[in-house]
Amino acid sequence: MNRQKKILILFGLLTVISILGYLFFWMLTTEYVLFPSDPIKQEQMRQAIKNIVSRKSYQVLAMVVSAVLIASTTLVFQTLTHNRILTPSLIGFDSMFILSQTAIVFFLSEQSAFYFNPYLNFIATTMIMLLVSFSMFRLILSKQRNNIVFLLLFGMILATLSNSFSSFLQTIMDPDQFQSVAIQTQVTISNMNTSIIVLAVPLMIIVLGLLIKDVKQFDIMSLGETQAINLGINYNKQLNISLIYIAIAMSLSTALIGPISFLGLIAVNAAKELLKTYKHIYLLILSSFIAVISIVVGQTIVIELGYITTVSVVISMIGGIYMIYLILKENKA
Secondary structure, eight states: OOHHHHHHHHHHHHHHHHHHHHHTHHHHHOOOOSSOSSHHHHHHHHHHHHHHHHHHHHHHHHHHHHHHHHHHHHHHHHHHHTOSSOOGGGGSHHHHHHHHHHHHHHHHOTTSHHHHOHHHHHHHHHHHHHHHHHHHHHHHHHHTTSOHHHHHHHHHHHHHHHHHHHHHHHHHSOHHHHHHHHHHHOOOSTTOOGGGHHHHHHHHHHHHHHHHHTHHHHHHHTTOHHHHHHTTOOHHHHHHHHHHHHHHHHHHHHHHHOOOTTHHHHHHHHHHHHHOOOOHHHHHHHHHHHHHHHHHHHHHHHHHTTSSSOHHHHHHHHHHHHHHHHHHHHHHO
16 A cells, blocks of 8 residues: 555544544533433433534535535646645635625615525525626636636735625615624534535535546646647636636535635645645545545634634634745745
8 A cells, every 4th residue: 555545544534533523522512411310301312412413414514515625626726727825715705705795685685585595595695606707717718818817816806896895885784784794794614504505515516526527637737738738638628617617616615604715725735745746636535634624623623612713713824824834935946
């Protein structure tokens, strides 16, 4: 067994341990009588355990699928841009998510079905982010001859404009609407709406399957555009399709568990450091394991701290430090 497979098995075991630990972490931190003598209390205990395990199982499912999607899309995005520091969040998905929720409340009011119906809200938010992403890809990549750098620059400008417009709308709306926006935009793993998981997860698995299907093409594209074209890859077509997959994946994961900007950066770069390989199938598997471990352990830390922060804050703090390290390392190289 070679070194790469040993690393994958090790992190696979760590992933399983972290998930099982998260599912039963509440048993170690909650005071209760496991076997009460009163039959009524016994039934109440069984129902409480059933509800807790059921909700945490939904949370784990959402975390695992989202983490795998974020890691895989970041890996593909770095291959397309040939840069280890860039992530899809730079295109502005986080800002578009906040703007879409703000616009729904401001223009349709908090009484609208698009606000209080989780399915309609999820569909509307995802479609808005996809529409903006597709329009941006179509407009920029077709005219700029697949200039990814220009796309990133435009995405950062769009993110700034989205944040500014969201702040403007939140400033002039009444306090009740502002409170509604605050509730909708502070989507985290702890307060996610588990009812939309049955809608989001199958779509996310389909996108993940499409990305996995093209891993061998990504191996070739990592050599550069000229070499990939010489080896028979339709580079422009694969680039556009991959960006569409990335847009769909980021829109779905952001609408489900909220923005976690640095998760992909940490997972993918750690996988590349450990494996030292160009094969995307190995990198995708290991980065997915690391992303799942990071998000599960981060959420466990949030629970231990009494929910005074969110997992995105914890991961962003670690990811920001790691990004500075990568920038300094690249500068030395």
